[in-house]
Every structure is written in C-alpha cells, then in structure tokens.
Amino acid sequence: MDEGDVGAQLMLRYAAGDARAFDELYAAHRGALWRFIRRSVREPAASDDVFQECWSRVIANRERYRPEARFATWLFRIAHHCCMDHWRKTGRRDRRESMDEDAVAAAADESQDGPVDALLAGEASERLAAALERLPPEQRTAFLLYVEGGLSVAEIGETTEVNPETAKSRLRYAVARLKQALGNEAPD
Amino acid sequence: MPPETTDARIRAQAQKAVAPRAARWWLPASLAASFLIAVLVVQLQYGREEKSTVVIEADLAAPAASAPSAAAEAPSLAHDRVAESPAVIERKDAAPSELHYEVAPEDIAPELEAGADEERITTNGTRVSGPEQERKAASEMDAEVINPPAPPPAESAHLAAERTRIAGSLAKEAAAPQRTPEAWYADIEALRKAGRNEEADAELARFEAAYPDWLEKNHLLNR
Numbered sequence: 001m002d003e004g005d006v007g008a009q010l011m012l013r014y015a016a017g018d019a020r021a022f023d024e025l026y027a028a029h030r031g032a033l034w035r036f037i038r039r040s041v042r043e044p045a046a047s048d049d050v051f052q053e054c055w056s057r058v059i060a061n062r063e064r065y066r067p068e069a070r071f072a073t074w075l076f077r078i079a080h081h082c083c084m085d086h087w088r089k090t091g092r093r094d095r096r097e098s099m100d101e102d103a104v105a106a107a108a109d110e111s112q113d114g115p116v117d118a119l120l121a122g123e124a125s126e127r128l129a130a131a132l133e134r135l136p137p138e139q140r141t142a143f144l145l146y147v148e149g150g151l152s153v154a155e156i157g158e159t160t161e162v163n164p165e166t167a168k169s170r171l172r173y174a175v176a177r178l179k180q181a182l183g184n185e186a187p188d
Numbered sequence: 189m190p191p192e193t194t195d196a197r198i199r200a201q202a203q204k205a206v207a208p209r210a211a212r213w214w215l216p217a218s219l220a221a222s223f224l225i226a227v228l229v230v231q232l233q234y235g236r237e238e239k240s241t242v243v244i245e246a247d248l249a250a251p252a253a254s255a256p257s258a259a260a261e262a263p264s265l266a267h268d269r270v271a272e273s274p275a276v277i278e279r280k281d282a283a284p285s286e287l288h289y290e291v292a293p294e295d296i297a298p299e300l301e302a303g304a305d306e307e308r309i310t311t312n313g314t315r316v317s318g319p320e321q322e323r324k325a326a327s328e329m330d331a332e333v334i335n336p337p338a339p340p341p342a343e344s345a346h347l348a349a350e351r352t353r354i355a356g357s358l359a360k361e362a363a364a365p366q367r368t369p370e371a372w373y374a375d376i377e378a379l380r381k382a383g384r385n386e387e388a389d390a391e392l393a394r395f396e397a398a399y400p401d402w403l404e405k406n407h408l409l410n411r
C-alpha cells in the first residue's frame with residue numbers, strides 16, 4: 001500500500017468499523033466520482049442511481065478491500081463496472097454518439113467543478129462537450145478516468161481491465177479528438 | 189455534484205453497515221428460560237410418577253379399615269398402576285387381617301434398612317416413603333407399642349389394655365414376614381398334626397379367605 005494513499009487508509013479504517021472514516025472518504029471522492037459517472041452515463045436520474053450503486057458496492061465490499069492499489073483505482077474500477085452494468089441494462093451505450101447537441105450542452109452546464117467542467121466553461125465549451133460525447137466509449141472512459149479520477153495510464157488500464165499500452169492508446173486518441181474539436185492540431 | 193439526498197442516503201447506508209448491532213439479549217435469555225422450564229416440567233412429572241408408584245406392604249394392608257381408606261386416597265391412575273404391580277399381588281396374597289407372626293425385631297431391621305424409595309402405609313394410615321421415613325414409621329409404631337398414648341381420663345383400664353393389644357398386634361403384623369400359600373398351608377397342617385385343631389381350623393378359614401382357589405387348584409389336585 002502506498003503510504004501516502006489517504007483513501008486506502010480511510011477505507012481500512014472504515015472497514016474496521018470507523019464510520020467517520022467513510023465520511024472523509026466520501027467527501028474526498030464524491031465529486032470526482034460523480035462527474036465521472038455523470039459524463040459516462042449522461043442521464044441525471046440514471047447517474048444518481050449508478051452513483052449510489054457504486055458507493056453501495058464500496059460499502060458492501062469494505063471487508064474485502066485490500067490496499068494493493070490506490071483507493072481511487074479501486075473506486076473507479078467499481079464505478080466503471082457500475083457504468084457497464086447500466087449500459088448493459090439500458091442498451092444505450094451505442095446511442096451516445098447520436099445524442100443531440102442540446103442534451104450535450106445541458107449536461108455540460110450541470111456542473112462546473114471538475115477539470116473537464118473548467119475546460120467546458122470556456123468559449124469552446126459546447127464544442128468540447130459535444131466532442132466528449134462523441135468519443136468512443138473506451139476513449140471517453142479513459143479520458144474521464146485520467147482527467148476526473150486522476151488515474152495514471154497504468155491505473156486506467158487496471159481499471160478498465162486492459163493492458164497499459166491499450167489504455168495509453170485510448171487516452172491518446174481521446175485527447176487528439178478533443179483537441180481537434182477545439183481547433184487544435186492533434187499531437188503525434 | 190450529487191444531490192444532497194443522495195449524499196445523505198449513502199452516508200446513512202455506510203453508517204448502518206458498521207453500526208454495532210443491538211445486543212440480542214433475548215435470544216440466550218429465551219433459550220435459558222426454555223431449558224429451565226423443560227427441566228422443571230420433567231422434574232415435576234418424574235416426582236409425580238414416583239409418588240404414584242405406591243407400594244403397599246402386604247402385611248400392612250391387612251387392617252380392613254386402614255388399607256382400603258389408603259387405597260381410596262390414592263389417585264385413580266396410581267390405583268391402576270398399583271393394581272398391575274406385583275406388590276398388589278403380594279398384598280392380595282397376604283390379605284388375611286388377623287395373622288400374628290412372632291418375629292424378632294432384628295428380623296425386621298434388615299428389611300427396614302434395605303427399604304427402597306417406596307411409599308408405605310403406616311398403622312395410622314399415613315403414607316411414608318424412603319428409608320428415612322420407614323425408620324421414622326417403624327419408630328412411631330414401636331413408640332405406639334411401647335408407649336401407647338395415654339388414654340383419656342374417662343377411658344377405663346380395660347379399654348386402654350385393648351388399645352395396647354391392638355397396637356401390638358398391628359405392630360406384629362407390620363413386622364411379620366410374608367409367607368407363601370404353601371408355607372402357610374404347611375403351618376396349618378402342622379397345627380393339625382399337633383392336635384391344635386381349633387387353631388388349624390381358624391387358620392384354614394383365614395387361608396381360604398385369602399386364597400379362595402388355592403386349595404382347589406393346587407393342594408387338592410395334588411392329592
């Protein structure tokens with residue numbers, strides 16, 4: 001366990017019965033997790049359900065948690081699985097690219113707390129939000145995990161259960177597309 | 189950011205998951221109570237059965253006044269059980285009420301010492317059980333024989349002597365060993381051979397009263 005991983009320490013304390021540790025843990029990760037889920041799921045009501053389901057799994061699996069990786073990695077892996085389950089249930093994953101521009105803009109305006117929201121707050125917000133929505137799901141997840149979750153490439157690979165090279169590739173394509181949408185040149 | 193209601197729900201769920209469960213004191217308490225009640229019921233039932241197995245000594249059953257009243261006091265269920273038990277057969281066998289056997293006190297003692305936890309009926313009709321009670325009953329009987337209760341002032345000396353005699357005969361009856369019909373009949377024949385025909389006739393009458401069919405079935409047939 002990384003000694004500096006406060007999340008892991010809090011999770012271990014919570015698993016030992018310290019309810020206050022969960023409050024700290026929740027306060028530290030709720031924003032990033034919410035934004036990740038909301039931008040992955042896109043529907044506010046469904047986002048709420050997925051968000052609750054994610055934390056329910058954290059609570060239910062507290063005694064099985066082993067600090068072999070950063071807590072954020074574990075948390076976002078659960079969130080990713082919750083999103084996958086949601087997509088499986090609704091069958092809407094493939095429809096994201098057909099989402100209309102207004103809905104994308106509305107989703108982008110909902111929250112302005114995270115790194116993506118800061119980007120979207122600028123002049124090119126609509127274009128960026130639309131570009132983000134149009135990203136292939138894997139690239140979009142990799143991008144959100146990188147930006148919102150603060151995960152490394154290796155951790156993104158671990159979270160999405162692909163090898164680090166694949167995760168890196170997805171992230172690179174995502175960034176290139178978004179830059180392209182904002183009028184910049186895609187990096188090599 | 190997630191709605192506050194969502195935050196509240198998740199926090200509540202998390203706290204509930206690690207909250208110490210209320211001590212379930214009622215579970216062990218109810219188990220202990222059930223066990224206690226079961227033990228008490230078994231003990232009560234066992235004690236009731238012990239009391240119901242009334243064993244009446246054959247020679248004490250003779251007094252017509254005391255024995256029937258004692259049997260009448262027993263519960264009907266107990267009465268049924270007694271009727272089925274060998275002790276009753278012995279009692280029937282020993283029914284003659286006026287038997288007088290000369291038995292030394294030391295012959296009685298082993299029987300009293302070896303007495304099991306059986307209920308017995310003393311001469312005054314009260315029930316006793318166990319060796320301790322038997323000793324107590326025997327001592328009471330001895331006390332009655334040796335020190336008969338003082339007659340009321342108005343009672344004559346003759347009545348007092350009669351009471352003493354009756355008490356003594358009862359005590360002897362209580363101490364008398366049980367005889368088989370064969371032994372009894374042999375005694376009667378011995379009396380007759382000795383020329384004590386009156387006594388032999390009286391004994392024979394009592395014998396026939398006690399064993400109405402014995403002579404016909406056994407002795408006469410053997411002849």
